[in-house]
Amino acid sequence: MVLACHNLKKAFLEQVIVKNGSFHIEEHEKAALVGLNGAGKSTILKMIMKEIPADDGEIILAKGKTIGYLAQHQALSSGNTIYQEVESAKSDLIQMEKQLRQLEEQMQRKSGEELEQLLHTYHKFSAAFERADGYAYRSEIVGVLKGLGFSEEEFDKCVDNLSGGQKTRVALGKLLLTKPDILLLDEPTNHLDLNSIAWLETYLSNYPGAVLLVSHDRYFINRVVTKVIEIEFGKIMMFQGNYSEFAKKKQQIREAKMKEYFNQQQQIRHQEEVIRKLRSFNREKSIRRAESREKMLEKMERIDKP
Numbered sequence: 001m002v003l004a005c006h007n008l009k010k011a012f013l014e015q016v017i018v019k020n021g022s023f024h025i026e027e028h029e030k031a032a033l034v035g036l037n038g039a040g041k042s043t044i045l046k047m048i049m050k051e052i053p054a055d056d057g058e059i060i061l062a063k064g065k066t067i068g069y070l071a072q073h074q075a076l077s078s079g080n081t082i083y084q085e086v087e088s089a090k091s092d093l094i095q096m097e098k099q100l101r102q103l104e105e106q107m108q109r110k111s112g113e114e115l116e117q118l119l120h121t122y123h124k125f126s127a128a129f130e131r132a133d134g135y136a137y138r139s140e141i142v143g144v145l146k147g148l149g150f151s152e153e154e155f156d157k158c159v160d161n162l163s164g165g166q167k168t169r170v171a172l173g174k175l176l177l178t179k180p181d182i183l184l185l186d187e188p189t190n191h192l193d194l195n196s197i198a199w200l201e202t203y204l205s206n207y208p209g210a211v212l213l214v215s216h217d218r219y220f221i222n223r224v225v226t227k228v229i230e231i232e233f234g235k236i237m238m239f240q241g242n243y244s245e246f247a248k249k250k251q252q253i254r255e256a257k258m259k260e261y262f263n264q265q266q267q268i269r270h271q272e273e274v275i276r277k278l279r280s281f282n283r284e285k286s287i288r289r290a291e292s293r294e295k296m297l298e299k300m301e302r303i304d305k306p
Contacts, residue, residue, distance in 0.1 A: 002027045002065050002182050002210050008057035017043050021236035023229045030211045031227040039231045041214045045184050068180035072187050074171040076159045083155040089177035093134045144173045147199035165191030185213040189220050218243050257306040264303050
């Protein structure tokens with residue numbers, strides 16, 4: 001388990017967002033947080049990121065695990081180009097590459113034992129660089145940027161001059177290349193065309209870490225996730241499977257609840273009719289029986305209509 005939320009509570013004044021809500025995300029699991037507009041999906045992501053506090057409950061990120069978050073709105077103003085901004089996600093590899101180039105320069109000027117020592121260090125750094133896919137990071141950056149709809153001609157554009165949607169795409173690309181253990185994505189397809197959405201579906205499906213996403217695009221959710229976490233009227237429920245399976249299970253639950261509701265309504269009407277008949281007899285024994293049934297109806301836990 002990479003992330004767990006236990007008994008979360010959050011309300012804004014009189015509006016209850018979530019009450020005693022719990023869910024978890026396993027390693028490598030792809031999950032969607034779904035619910036009506038205003039149900040609290042983005043609020044839950046912000047609570048996980050500690051951008052807003054929960055009123056109660058516990059949020060646990062597994063020890064040593066990293067988390068990355070894409071909010072709906074981005075405010076990039078770094079002065080970088082699109083390529084430079086996304087490339088900054090690979091700062092560790094860039095630093096390792098610089099060290100390798102420095103070692104190569106030093107080796108050209110050394111000989112004997114000093115050269116042997118430099119070669120030993122070089123091979124050590126080179127092996128670590130290769131294990132981290134260092135020799136492929138530039139092509140990976142280009143692949144992600146093109147996948148998100150940027151042409152190579154746009155790579156040198158300054159992020160400060162981009163539209164809000166373009167900045168969100170840059171932020172998404174940078175986040176994907178950072179490769180945290182769990183991705184939190186709030187409406188990641190909002191500013192993508194159909195080709196980019198298809199690319200992102202494939203990317204996330206093959207992503208080695210876990211994903212928790214919020215999206216209005218049910219088709220996108222359906223192709224990516226294997227778990228659906230629903231927030232409805234402040235309650236959280238988990239369903240295994242994609243969105244289609246979730247919708248089918250929800251319909252089955254609704255039909256079962258509707259049947260239960262109508263059965264209870266029928267029972268109530270029957271008892272009320274019996275009570276009217278008993279009272280119509282106007283006898284002490286009949287009235288006591290009617291009162292007994294009335295008390296039973298009062299104590300009955302009424303089922304709300306689904």
